[in-house]
Amino acid sequence: MASSFTRILSSKRNVGILSLVGGSVAAGFLLHREHVTAGEPLRRRYPASAEYPDLRKHNNCMASNLTPAIYAKLCDKATPNGYTLDQAIQTGVDNPGHPFIKTVGLVAGDEESYEVFADLLDPVIKERHNGYDPRVMKHPTDLNATKIQSGVFDERYVLSSRVRTGRSIRGLSLPPACTRAERREVERVVVDALSGLKGDLAGKYYSLTLMTEQEQQQLIDDHFLFDKPVSPLLTCAGMARDWPDARGIWHNNEKTFLIWINEEDHTRVISMEKGGNMKRVFERFCRGLKEVERLIQERGWEFMWNERLGYILTCPSNLGTGLRAGVHVKLPRLGKDPRFSKILDNLRLQKRGTGGVDTAAVGGVFDISNLDRLGQSEVQLVQTVIDGVNYLIECEKRLEKGQDIKVPAPLKQFK
Amino acid sequence: MAAMKNCHNDYKMKFSVDEEFPDLSQHNNHMAKVLNKDIYSKLRGKSTPSGFTVDDVIQTGVDNPGHPFIMTVGCVAGDEESYEVFKELLDPIISDRHGGYKPTDKHKTDLNFENLKGGDDLDPNYVLSSRVRTGRSIKGFTLPPHNSRGERRGIEKLSIEALSSLDGEFKGKYYPLNGMTDAEQEQLIADHFLFDKPVSPLLTCAGMARDWPDARGIWHNDNKTFLVWVNEEDHLRVISMQKGGNMKEVFKRFCVGLQKIEEIFKKHNHGFMWNEHLGYILTCPSNLGTGLRGGVHVKLPKLSTHPKFEEILTRLRLQKRGTGGVDTASVGGVFDISNADRLGSSEVEQVQLVVDGVKLMVEMEKKLEKGESIDGMIPAQK
Numbered sequence: 001m002a003s004s005f006t007r008i009l010s011s012k013r014n015v016g017i018l019s020l021v022g023g024s025v026a027a028g029f030l031l032h033r034e035h036v037t038a039g040e041p042l043r044r045r046y047p048a049s050a051e052y053p054d055l056r057k058h059n060n061c062m063a064s065n066l067t068p069a070i071y072a073k074l075c076d077k078a079t080p081n082g083y084t085l086d087q088a089i090q091t092g093v094d095n096p097g098h099p100f101i102k103t104v105g106l107v108a109g110d111e112e113s114y115e116v117f118a119d120l121l122d123p124v125i126k127e128r129h130n131g132y133d134p135r136v137m138k139h140p141t142d143l144n145a146t147k148i149q150s151g152v153f154d155e156r157y158v159l160s161s162r163v164r165t166g167r168s169i170r171g172l173s174l175p176p177a178c179t180r181a182e183r184r185e186v187e188r189v190v191v192d193a194l195s196g197l198k199g200d201l202a203g204k205y206y207s208l209t210l211m212t213e214q215e216q217q218q219l220i221d222d223h224f225l226f227d228k229p230v231s232p233l234l235t236c237a238g239m240a241r242d243w244p245d246a247r248g249i250w251h252n253n254e255k256t257f258l259i260w261i262n263e264e265d266h267t268r269v270i271s272m273e274k275g276g277n278m279k280r281v282f283e284r285f286c287r288g289l290k291e292v293e294r295l296i297q298e299r300g301w302e303f304m305w306n307e308r309l310g311y312i313l314t315c316p317s318n319l320g321t322g323l324r325a326g327v328h329v330k331l332p333r334l335g336k337d338p339r340f341s342k343i344l345d346n347l348r349l350q351k352r353g354t355g356g357v358d359t360a361a362v363g364g365v366f367d368i369s370n371l372d373r374l375g376q377s378e379v380q381l382v383q384t385v386i387d388g389v390n391y392l393i394e395c396e397k398r399l400e401k402g403q404d405i406k407v408p409a410p411l412k413q414f415k
Numbered sequence: 416m417a418a419m420k421n422c423h424n425d426y427k428m429k430f431s432v433d434e435e436f437p438d439l440s441q442h443n444n445h446m447a448k449v450l451n452k453d454i455y456s457k458l459r460g461k462s463t464p465s466g467f468t469v470d471d472v473i474q475t476g477v478d479n480p481g482h483p484f485i486m487t488v489g490c491v492a493g494d495e496e497s498y499e500v501f502k503e504l505l506d507p508i509i510s511d512r513h514g515g516y517k518p519t520d521k522h523k524t525d526l527n528f529e530n531l532k533g534g535d536d537l538d539p540n541y542v543l544s545s546r547v548r549t550g551r552s553i554k555g556f557t558l559p560p561h562n563s564r565g566e567r568r569g570i571e572k573l574s575i576e577a578l579s580s581l582d583g584e585f586k587g588k589y590y591p592l593n594g595m596t597d598a599e600q601e602q603l604i605a606d607h608f609l610f611d612k613p614v615s616p617l618l619t620c621a622g623m624a625r626d627w628p629d630a631r632g633i634w635h636n637d638n639k640t641f642l643v644w645v646n647e648e649d650h651l652r653v654i655s656m657q658k659g660g661n662m663k664e665v666f667k668r669f670c671v672g673l674q675k676i677e678e679i680f681k682k683h684n685h686g687f688m689w690n691e692h693l694g695y696i697l698t699c700p701s702n703l704g705t706g707l708r709g710g711v712h713v714k715l716p717k718l719s720t721h722p723k724f725e726e727i728l729t730r731l732r733l734q735k736r737g738t739g740g741v742d743t744a745s746v747g748g749v750f751d752i753s754n755a756d757r758l759g760s761s762e763v764e765q766v767q768l769v770v771d772g773v774k775l776m777v778e779m780e781k782k783l784e785k786g787e788s789i790d791g792m793i794p795a796q797k
Binding site for chain 1 (some may be wrong): 478627
């Protein structure tokens, strides 16, 4: 079993064989750390103690968990494709972080990184995902949108609704490590599958290298176009290499279902629309995702997934569901209330500005989304957002009428 | 050193040349002009003993397509052996960049300051400051695009040992970037000595800013006329400078200081990387040979607006920059004028061109001030 796994290569047929051996669950099982053969040990001119990074000024999850002992244990290892610990932690070494904002500080170069470097990744995952222990816990996946209750918001408050996640193609390295050929293969596989989408999901692919100026302008106007990453968190991890080769955007004709190819992950899948119908957004999200999965499986490919970590993505913060479900909602009064942060915390929600992560709110409009990614299913997380946003709107209405609001009791972490 | 196995590169070899070859259709740099599928195919299976590959060499050139007017190099070396292992790619690039320098050519090194004629009488009313810089790489270590934290720290440690043993006019102190006080930092900025974390994507895409500011620092003598940067774009950048126009003195200090430092490194069995074909080996192929940029800040408000200014510079084998260094604009008619060549002529020859050329340009400036023509003074191509 281990040997058939370690030579996972570009041949789709080989990967197909793996999934014939019992589907994703078996393939997931094969990725248990005992079965992963690490690559050849690295040459070291200096002992681990001479190579250990200076993390004294650092505030990120990698720095909190990378002890000299763990470094010494892992620094000579490599994944079968040759990805090393030094590469995984480079972004965290180069970006000490901020006293208030704790970034993750490391990335995976491939699926096997999560196994070969588990001694570091497991504690980082536990810290980042509020105590989720990948060594003993299982992550639930549930994309059955019919289970959602209510989910149509008051449109006097909710301006837009959106759900995003990421998916990685098993057998190909992730953006920090992929070669140009692998990245192009990701593009080929995904674009080919997407061309099979029909009905309200039918759409078109726009390659970053080939799009016309007009197409580019339209994509900017639609707020769809993504740029070359400038954040050093991403560039130091090597994700912007060879830009814009094999990067692109696919969207359906109705502009409600969008896929980014080869940005921070192999794919980012987004369902969105103006207004407050989160239920419909999530329904389309689930349907679209399942369709895409079926289409790639037809061609002998599959998504990276296992039952410890759920969907495998580049950044450990996006493991599990990789899901961020959110709304742009007008909360001018609540937004100024000193209890706002605590309310959000207890509802397991986070706020961002309307430009996305690390931007400020404009005109009392906030981007409100789920905090958690791992340990709860997609349905559970979206329900949490729906219930939470409804509560926030209630608070805003009460404040409008001069009534008092209550901080809700904290939600349980893992259901 | 036995060649180490490069797992990642072996894995890459499973893909075809066509699948891996970079898209260089939008590119304008030396690497993009030279690299084709044939060369890529021959080189992609190779690795230097420390594991540097052709994809590592070219990454910065792939990520930075360049500018229609400014031709960057588009590749770097990861170690001394890169220039051998990837000859087929680097030799034509070196030839394009260094005026047709052939793989069989030999480079002359001459750090004998006594061979410089004149240079002590540049008019200080025009020449505000004089400076000579070069780089040195320490044998046995890989270069900034590739080196590990352990190696970089090893370089720093050796450099501190070597520099602390200097005395006389060279006696000085080392300031590690990670550990200098606020006061020290302010002083270094005021002295125009402090270098920053590279922001240019030409450097960051080549991996030179990794682990910043670990093992980076600045050493300078007490007189503030001799300065060494440790672990920036090269292992060492060595700078001799002072106000005014006495380039002779600046160059003498440069040569003497360099040779003292080299002796100490040799004693530790880590001399400088050098060979008789490429001279001093540095990270960027544009700095091979002498790695020397000798220049002045000089006031040329009238000459710089003369229609023949560029032509004069070209004939004198000089280049102009703004007073902030490369890719900056000149301020108040003051230009940074330095030698254009690095490889194929010696240190003395290059500084001689600067001394003679600047002297001539100052005379031209004076003539133009008096309203006279400089047509009779235009030099022949050097």
